[in-house]
Amino acid sequence: MRFSMLPQVFVQMFKKPFTNKFPAKYTPSSTTKFVEKIQNGTVTIHPPVPIPEHFRGKIRYDKDKCIGCKLCIKVCPSEAIEFKEEEKKIKIFLARCTFCSQCNDICPVSCLSMSDDFLLADTDKYSKNLIVE
Numbered sequence: 323m324r325f326s327m328l329p330q331v332f333v334q335m336f337k338k339p340f341t342n343k344f345p346a347k348y349t350p351s352s353t354t355k356f357v358e359k360i361q362n363g364t365v366t367i368h369p370p371v372p373i374p375e376h377f378r379g380k381i382r383y384d385k386d387k388c389i390g391c392k393l394c395i396k397v398c399p400s401e402a403i404e405f406k407e408e409e410k411k412i413k414i415f416l417a418r419c420t421f422c423s424q425c426n427d428i429c430p431v432s433c434l435s436m437s438d439d440f441l442l443a444d445t446d447k448y449s450k451n452l453i454v455e
């Protein structure tokens with residue numbers, strides 16, 4: 323069992339890294355120096371890595387299509403979805419979400435989908451950007 327990963331480890335040794343030396347290969351110690359170097363052309367900024375197909379970013383919710391069946395709540399492993407009884411609609415707390423896409427897969431009316439948006443860092447877990455409703 324412990325050695326079953328060895329072929330994968332071996333394959334990975336010869337693959338290019340998936341990460342990007344962003345924004346530049348050799349970043350100088352100060353931001354000012356870095357900007358100066360970009361301006362005089364001695365440093366080139368690397369373009370960001372393209373978002374891969376089927377990327378699971380921030381959930382999109384088409385509220386009008388939602389029929390309030392609660393199936394998404396039942397399958398969510400991290401209890402990130404709440405039901406708004408008065409509206410018969412849902413509210414997703416992205417700070418709890420693991421982006422597994424199970425809610426998206428089970429929704430009978432396809433009103434949930436995973437977007438390409440990954441800029442979700444925030445100091446407040448209840449910020450507007452981290453709540454989908």
Ligand code: SF4
Pocket residue numbers: 394397398399400401402403414418419420421422423424425426
């Ligand atoms: S993507 Fe997964 S964790 Fe996030 S809300 Fe949907 S079911 Fe829950």
Ligand code: SF4
Pocket residue numbers: 387388389390391392393394395412428429430431432433434
């Ligand atoms: S599974 Fe879809 S239709 Fe059902 S409550 Fe969730 S979002 Fe609404």
